Amino acid sequence: MKFPYSEIVLEHFRHPRNVGRIEDPDGKAMEGSPACGDMVAVYIKVDPKTNCITDIKFESYGCASNIATGSIITELAKGKTLDEAKKITWKEAADALGGLPPIKVHCSVLAVEGLRAAIRNYEERHGLVKEKEPTTVEEVRRRLRRVMNPLTGLDLIRTNLVRDIEVKDGTVRVVVALPAGHQFAPAIREEILEKVETLWDVEQVLVEFTE
């Protein structure tokens, strides 16, 4: 049999590590991609003295690359400090898996986001969030890098789908270069809202389509 996945990916797919949930987690997050439908939940336990991740579990409603990345990311993060774990990139996870097909980026990046979101959740709950800064176009752009363009598996910024970003008086306006009737338009809108709405000083997010 010949699969588009590496042996390591298949091994993690067949026998995912650290699967399940932690009943009383110190931090948790559920990241979903409405566009492709995949979802990942990440739960962490943190030692408050060392800020180390002592336990981590994940759940996946997704395809093979989603499951395998969830599995590897928990292995990579376990025992690391929050600051170290935060810096784990999709590339590192993909490399540890012996590579992933490019079209599968958006399914696998969710696990990396899930880990970061779980850490953020811990930091927020424990008052560790650094100073609040007003939202800028740059910050919005940075967040949109995590919204996938399902047509290519790459993010909206990289694929030049974002025509314009405006930040003014608590309102963020994002113009997407897609027809409003496109199959993925509602999904992309939802994902943009999800990523941008949580910014502390944003009251309203407007997603507009060009056609």
Added chain:
Amino acid sequence: MFGEIVYLDNAASTRLDERVLEAMQPYFFDVYAVATSEFGYSPGIEAKEALERSREALAGSLGASPDEFIFSSGSTESSNMALKGVAMALGEKRGKHLIVSKIEDFPVLHSAKALEKQGFQVTYLDVDGDGFVNLEQLQNSITDDTILVSIQYANQEIGTIQSIEAIGQICRARGVLFHTDATHSFTRLSLDVRRVPVDLITISAHTIHGPKGIGGLYIRKGTLINKWMDGGFQEFNLRAGLENIPGAVGFAKAVELVTPEENERLRVMRDRLIDRVLADIPDTTLNGHRQKRLPQNANITFHFVEGESITLHLDMRGFAVSTGSACFSRSLEASHVILGIGGDHERAHGSVRFTFGRYNNMEDVDSLVEVIADVVNELRAISPLSEATK
């Protein structure tokens, strides 16, 4: 079977029947001449006779006469020819409006889209929760500009069988041509052009254990359609190109080998699979109508799990199936059919299509049900959704 694999994706491709290959073989090695007129050399005449015998058999299987049937390279070409050929022939003279259903297979859907770019208008008919076209909506969509209605006989993914007789009658009454893509229903469901008012029919050999690369288009006598491929005068001067005689012979043989008993056998396997999966595995939904569906097709959504994960696990355990999940498709788009019947991405996400063929048997079904129950349980155990709903 592919060695150890139980192949359940017979809608996509089928294993060639040895008897088909046997029938084709002489036309590769002995009678390989081009089909010539009766004034040509003898191998050419023999080739021509084989081609015409095959044409007669295929046309006959649809209740048509031989001069109403042309060979093509498969159903993609046939549907392209039906839509674009009619559009080119009638666009200027009669009107520039076509009607298709939203759940057509890509050859029809994308031909319609291509025509839109050339100034044609296309109405995409909705379907209901089982995949049926609304006949009233069809009635209301026909205008003075409408030249062609293209609605499939049965759906490629969910197997739903349209009322093509009623659709044909509506079209006939309004003087509009009717094309049906019968790729997946051909020989599995009866279709006789003497009874059903249909003007163009797309068929293919690859779904019935015939060779790939050969299909056909029925064109009712008097139907205006433009020449599709320019070149020589083959196929009644409608489709140029050296005739695929081994293919045509194989296609005719493949049709001959399908029997009502086989179709019944497929139906029994289909019903067993559907009944057992729906009864044994909780949180499953049948996609398509329970009875009015292709005898060889089952399509089921396993909620809370993703289709590519299911197919990969099944593959590792010896079963080949396909899914409507976005993750599985090359385009990363969820099945337009599941979305078309009102399903959301979640329903498409966990949908799996099983299509039976000649080389499957009841043991395959029973072992599949057990394996799939295991696979779905394992995947649900790690899904964040299944817990939340318990």
